[in-house]
Amino acid sequence: MLLLFISLGVLFIIGSIFKIDILVTFSTLFLLPSLILYYRYRAKKWFLAMVIALLLFYIRDLLMIAGFFTHGFWIMLTFSIAILILYIFSFTSFRSARVLSVEILSLIIMYGFLGFLFFTIADLVPQVIPSYRTVTYIYLAVLIFLLAFTFTQYLLKSHYASLWLMLGAASMLVSELSLFFKMFVISDVSVNIFFPLFHVISFYAFVEHAIHRRKTSSLPGF
Numbered sequence: 001m002l003l004l005f006i007s008l009g010v011l012f013i014i015g016s017i018f019k020i021d022i023l024v025t026f027s028t029l030f031l032l033p034s035l036i037l038y039y040r041y042r043a044k045k046w047f048l049a050m051v052i053a054l055l056l057f058y059i060r061d062l063l064m065i066a067g068f069f070t071h072g073f074w075i076m077l078t079f080s081i082a083i084l085i086l087y088i089f090s091f092t093s094f095r096s097a098r099v100l101s102v103e104i105l106s107l108i109i110m111y112g113f114l115g116f117l118f119f120t121i122a123d124l125v126p127q128v129i130p131s132y133r134t135v136t137y138i139y140l141a142v143l144i145f146l147l148a149f150t151f152t153q154y155l156l157k158s159h160y161a162s163l164w165l166m167l168g169a170a171s172m173l174v175s176e177l178s179l180f181f182k183m184f185v186i187s188d189v190s191v192n193i194f195f196p197l198f199h200v201i202s203f204y205a206f207v208e209h210a211i212h213r214r215k216t217s218s219l220p221g222f
Contacts, residue, residue, distance in 0.1 A: 175199040
């Protein structure tokens, strides 16, 4: 199953880079279903919440193929619910721990970088999509805060599952920013490579997080 997912991921990346629509459509149709099957194969008992999040991402990807400007509301709705589930995964598995000086420094550096990234991208928004500034600011802030929170969680807990969640959040941020540049700013080589590559990596990282995650009793299903 993993080999099938990797093969479809390669097709998706090639199709996105070289703008081969038939490859993008074909790989998108089967990419996440193959990953869900891989997850079912690996996990003795899977987290239903993660499956729901993956299905929402799948619906969103299908709607993106159908047309962003035609299905914009549903695309943002499915994406928002999926991200909310990831936030719940983060909150329910968060554990407080003693913070060392070097960890405080790491947090300051990361938060400073993410703050710089937010304000840098935010400066472009009024120039490229002035009619949707508020929505775009919220969208960007949600993705950046997810990475900040998962980075903090990993640094304090240093658990294998936390590492995968952080990698998933980071990959999704890079993928979504690349998609933003591709759609509204400039579609150069780096953007065309980063979007599909990190799009695939983020999904795989989320599944690995679910496989290694310890179930909590904070909320039913999590």
